[in-house]
Amino acid sequence: MSLSIATAFAAAAPAQGGGMEMLIMLLVFGLVFYFMIYRPQAKRVKEHKGLMAALSKGDEVLTQGGLVGKISKVSDEKDFVVIAIAENTEVTVQKAAISAVLPKGTMKSL
Known part of the structure; x- marks a missing residue:
């Protein structure tokens, strides 16, 4: 065995x-x-997008923040909705913040 570089x-x-x-x-x-x-x-x-386009007054919805309420006003030109979460308590949210439309009567069963 040679250790020279030449034989590598x-x-x-x-x-x-x-x-x-x-x-x-x-x-x-x-x-x-x-x-x-x-x-x-x-x-x-x-x-x-289809869900947001189909929103109408009276729909019961769930927001991404966990609020459940009924839509009381829909503003098409500003992309906002007003949600009634209790009597005399309304919240304005963007349409994009709505994650689901709930079946009718869901709020009463909660």
């Missing part, structure tokens, strides 16, 4: 792959991203 052997270089494998990998990652992240989120956003 280079390791066999790995075979270089073509660019096709990289493109296939990027395509697979793109499809996974689309079907697992983008598409479900876009569907939720579309449903929430």
